[in-house]
Amino acid sequence: MPGTTPVPDIEIIVEDIGGGGGGPTPPPDGGDDGDAGGDDRNRRRRWSPSPKRYSTAITIGIVSILMFFMALSSAFIVLRRGSELWVTVHLPRILWANTCVLLASSFSLESARKRLYLADASGFRKFWLVTTALGFLFVAGQLVAWRQLVAQGVYIASNQASSFFYIFTGAHAVHLLGGVGALLFVAFRRFEKTKISLPAAAEITSYYWHFMDGLWIFLLALLYLGK
């Protein structure tokens, strides 16, 4: 039939996961025969924690970090609105270049994952290292922005706006360095001995990295619009 999609020759690998609702469900109450107990005794498997736990953890971690920045942002909005003597901080130009660097790193990260999916190990490694380098470049750019503000005489204790600028960029940079650590881990760790597989590690690193990317754009918008 012309309308049907052809079934690809993909071997479906069902992972034997130890837990969760995804595990095999036991027979329902009642209608089973007497050898269900024997069947139960044959179910001898080695327990291994579900590999899904890493992506669950990164999701909850992201929500938690989001709450951290939401607390800071709500403090920013409340203090900004309540203050009559709000001294604006002129955002250094280099921040826009840093933003471009961070956006580019997200794209190169996705390219790397695509290479991994296509089993192109060297291409994956190349793009992955580019992403890591861009991450370092972003942090260096943020440091340059700090130096420029310090040169203008804008310190963390100068006024509330500058306090928020340093706290936002500093907290974001600390979290981003965690992401750089994850990128380095994936790049240089040999995955034969780890509990997590390379594609899974690359996937959760990418979640976190894109989150850092979006968070930075949010913070930048807040600082820019809050002037």
Next chain:
Amino acid sequence: MSTDDSNANQLETLQNGFLSRHVFGSNHKIIGLNYLWLALFSVFLGMAMSLLMRIHLAWPGVHLPFLSSLGNLPDRFAALTTLHGSLMVFLVLTAAPQAGFGNYFLPLQIGAREMAFPTLNLLAFWLTVASLFGMTATFFLSPQPAITLWIVSVAIFCAASLLNALNFSVTTIDLRAPGMTLPRLPLTVWAWFINAILGALIFSILLAACICLLSDRIFSTHFFPELNFISSQPARAVANAVPVLWRRLFWFFAQAEVYVAMLPCFGLTAHLISTFSRKPVWKERLVVLALCGVGVFGFCVWGQHMFSSGMNPFSPLVFSLLASSLGIPATILVVSWFGTLWNARVQLNTAMLFALGFISLFLSGGLSGIFLARHDLAAAAAVSDDFVTGHFHLVMGVAATFAILGALFFWFPKLFGRRLNEPLGKIHFWLTFAGVYCVFMPMHWLGLIAHSRVSPNGDLTSIALPGSSIHTFITVTILLTVLAQGLFLVNFLWSLFRGERVLETNPWRATTLEWSVSSPPPAGDFGVTVPVVYRGAYEFSMPDAAEDFVPQHLAPSQVVKARKAGE
């Protein structure tokens, strides 16, 4: 020579074994027990402090061995109050029911053999220990560095709690045994899980607040300028303002902590009441919803408190509405406990007594909470701290402690393979139960008297007793209540080494998975087979079963056999 060497080697390996097992061991049972030891140490330290404070309040002139040597300054007393609160709230009420019992029994109850991230778990434990050291050290420092160190310790505690919350939620989501669907989770697991989600949200806000405060103190930024100003004044110059600083800081953290401390206790109480009433939890689904409701409402109330504590004069009406709506899930919980107890053949052992004591304290504390949730009345009560102190000690501190003690009596056979002494436990229960009411009810009274003194047409002035005699009464009863805790300590230590051995795996005839393994559980928890769950957590007194309980891991075919044997 050679024997000496071998002895030394043996000693070394023993020490290695002890270190790797108890200090750097990431096994969930060891970490859970370590948290319980930490909480036991902190609770007795905190109790000693409350005793010092009460003695000072009742007899100000008396020479205190500890306080007087430290200069006997007003800020020493404030530091004592803060330290008592921090130890009790963070290290006891937050750590014991969630991190202590949770780490030990969450994997056992859901059929996992370990938490999702054992190394993170170990890290969280040592961060907690570090924060305990930091908080205790603040007492011996001069005020300015002490405040900074205290905030750092709280921030460290927040980080530890975040790691714990992550571990608990991931473990519950991904590591459940086959057949352990969400409706089959025991209510304890539900409570730990919801609490972990709540913790993951609020502790990061607290961490952000701590970082702003620290930045104020270290980099002289201006996030909380008025707090900074007050804290830099000498204590005597702003005698009225210093308590405001402490109160703000205290409430800033405490409002979130209330629900974090209470949620696991709700779960523990529902579990104990069902088990010892030999009846299923009444309206179990509704109870789960109510637990979720406590989490959601608790989070919203806290959000309002955050804005009302120095950031934005947010409408008190919204806060008071939200705080009052907490009554709905709380009422559902209480009704379900009574529904479970209705017409039940209650087994009145010590664990059950403590669970019932929890309900009593929660109800009486909750009634005074209704007054505080109305913002106009709360403003009146805020004239004196005593009403608030009485309220939250009953509803949060003591009630939660009762739930923890109930859980300890219930799980002691599983933890150590021995029973706590029942008669001694019952005497301890009744002394403590009477003691805490005698301590905290007069505090409400003190608060009302203080209020009536301030308001010109207060009716209570005529019948008000002199406050000092009430203070003396409270101090004497607290002395007796603390002495009664010695009874518990004796019972605990004696039972640990000499208590009656528990030979069967399921002495309480309970249904959940931890009772299907030997006591204490072996290293891998469940042996070679993965446990499979066939039913809900509270199948007590089922009509088609011979025994009055059906464990979760029992296959339906095995239950049928039991019925045939019964016939």
